[in-house]
Amino acid sequence: MQTSVVVYTCDLRLSDHPPLRAALHGGGRVVPLFVRDRSVDGAGFAAPNRLAFLADSLRDLDARLRERGGRLVLREGDTVTEVCRVAAEADADEVHMAGDVSAFANAREQRLRRALEADGRRLYVHDTVSTAVAPGAVTPAASDHFAVFTPYFRRWSAEGLRDVLDPPRAITVPEEVGSAALPERGDVSGVSPGLCAGGETEGRRRLTAWLRSGVDAYEERHDDLAGDATSRLSPHLHFGTLSPVEAVQRARKAGGTGAEAFVRQVAWRDFHRQVLAARPDAAAHDYRTHRDRWRTGRSAEAEAEAWRAGRTGYPVVDAAMRQLSHEGWMHNRGRLLVASFLTKTLYVDWRVGARHFLDLLVDGDVANNQLNWQWMAGTGTDTRPNRVLNPVVQGKRYDPDGVYVRRWVPELADVRGAEVHEPWRLPGLERASTDYPEPVVSLPEGLDRFRRARGRA
Numbered sequence: 001m002q003t004s005v006v007v008y009t010c011d012l013r014l015s016d017h018p019p020l021r022a023a024l025h026g027g028g029r030v031v032p033l034f035v036r037d038r039s040v041d042g043a044g045f046a047a048p049n050r051l052a053f054l055a056d057s058l059r060d061l062d063a064r065l066r067e068r069g070g071r072l073v074l075r076e077g078d079t080v081t082e083v084c085r086v087a088a089e090a091d092a093d094e095v096h097m098a099g100d101v102s103a104f105a106n107a108r109e110q111r112l113r114r115a116l117e118a119d120g121r122r123l124y125v126h127d128t129v130s131t132a133v134a135p136g137a138v139t140p141a142a143s144d145h146f147a148v149f150t151p152y153f154r155r156w157s158a159e160g161l162r163d164v165l166d167p168p169r170a171i172t173v174p175e176e177v178g179s180a181a182l183p184e185r186g187d188v189s190g191v192s193p194g195l196c197a198g199g200e201t202e203g204r205r206r207l208t209a210w211l212r213s214g215v216d217a218y219e220e221r222h223d224d225l226a227g228d229a230t231s232r233l234s235p236h237l238h239f240g241t242l243s244p245v246e247a248v249q250r251a252r253k254a255g256g257t258g259a260e261a262f263v264r265q266v267a268w269r270d271f272h273r274q275v276l277a278a279r280p281d282a283a284a285h286d287y288r289t290h291r292d293r294w295r296t297g298r299s300a301e302a303e304a305e306a307w308r309a310g311r312t313g314y315p316v317v318d319a320a321m322r323q324l325s326h327e328g329w330m331h332n333r334g335r336l337l338v339a340s341f342l343t344k345t346l347y348v349d350w351r352v353g354a355r356h357f358l359d360l361l362v363d364g365d366v367a368n369n370q371l372n373w374q375w376m377a378g379t380g381t382d383t384r385p386n387r388v389l390n391p392v393v394q395g396k397r398y399d400p401d402g403v404y405v406r407r408w409v410p411e412l413a414d415v416r417g418a419e420v421h422e423p424w425r426l427p428g429l430e431r432a433s434t435d436y437p438e439p440v441v442s443l444p445e446g447l448d449r450f451r452r453a454r455g456r457a
Helices: 018-024 038-042 048-066 079-090 103-118 149-158 200-213 215-221 234-239 244-254 257-278 298-309 315-327 332-345 350-360 366-377 391-398 403-408 417-421 428-432 443-453
Strands: 003-008 029-036 073-076 094-098 122-126
Touching: 003 018, 003 079, 018 029, 018 094, 018 122, 029 048, 029 079, 048 200, 048 234, 073 079, 079 103, 094 103, 103 122, 149 257, 200 215, 200 234, 200 244, 215 257, 244 257, 257 366, 298 315, 298 332, 298 350, 315 332, 315 350, 315 391, 315 403, 315 417, 332 350, 332 366, 332 391, 332 443, 350 366, 391 417, 403 417
Parallel strands: 003 029, 003 094, 029 073, 094 122
Antiparallel strands: none
């Protein structure tokens, strides 16, 4: 009987899983394997919130496998070493895994392929596991990737998606292959108190609920900070506890302008992956440089620390940063606002903000995080690289009654309506009784500083 190994990475599910389906073709035995690779810790990507969500997801995956007669095998160490070891223990002929786009993933795949071939085994890498459309599936003439989203989205929308795959009914795992104990969320310290639950069961529940009662209003309400009208599916897409192909197919079946707007956001995710696949250096270097001379030194660091702590003096910025700290997640409009504030108003390097986000975001991944930060900093794919979001204007537009601000900035809980967005304008006694900082910089000063730095003054 043929035996195969399925290496799980950021695809922690049974439903719509091409590597698992391919490994089960012909009815052989399968070893579902996840390797806790310590080199990820060394690279600084083992953030507590993601480790806790990962623990939830691994335990849920194991439970779903056991319902079908299987189990998840967990190993710790170097991925290549452990995969080869498990393949030898199981006498497996094939190894299947999902494709990825980061430089780390590409190097891992090449090492694994060489090591398996040296043992007489084959590696199969599958596309459209972590994306709806494969990174290299659509390309413009005379280029290896689209640098602008709109033409990419047109081609992406015309691309036919594969069928959604049902989960397997039965899985047989070789008894001789041992496993380390699965992690538990409670073993992880430093987790945000409001972190959401992980796992395919939860991801599928959220998608079904979203399509039933939330997606219709998405086009109108996705920027409503207080309304919290987004899908909150990004952590599940990041960990692969939800299939992007299935999410798009089900949204299109639901239909309507809200579903179309949601699908567009999934396309943005694929867009960033095709950029990073072609330009892996964009994870750390400007995609399009303006030769910025980012501010450094004590003043810049003090302002950046106020930004991290949610104490900038601009309520909507601080509310979003405090939501990040509490939930390990932030509303998309908030992400745009805080990124603009750090890079354009404070003129601090986008990598400072990207690092802080990766330290806390449960959905933080290299492609979306780094390239969204570059987009807002004006060093990425944005066709208007010098746009600046005014936090007061944005706050009044997307949190007109101040509900979002008062939710996360309790110091301003007693300030009425839209006045909460400009606490420095409050009458003297009312302002004096509020334990909230003055702005770290005036908006005109920050704008002037940015324009001069970009040679636009």
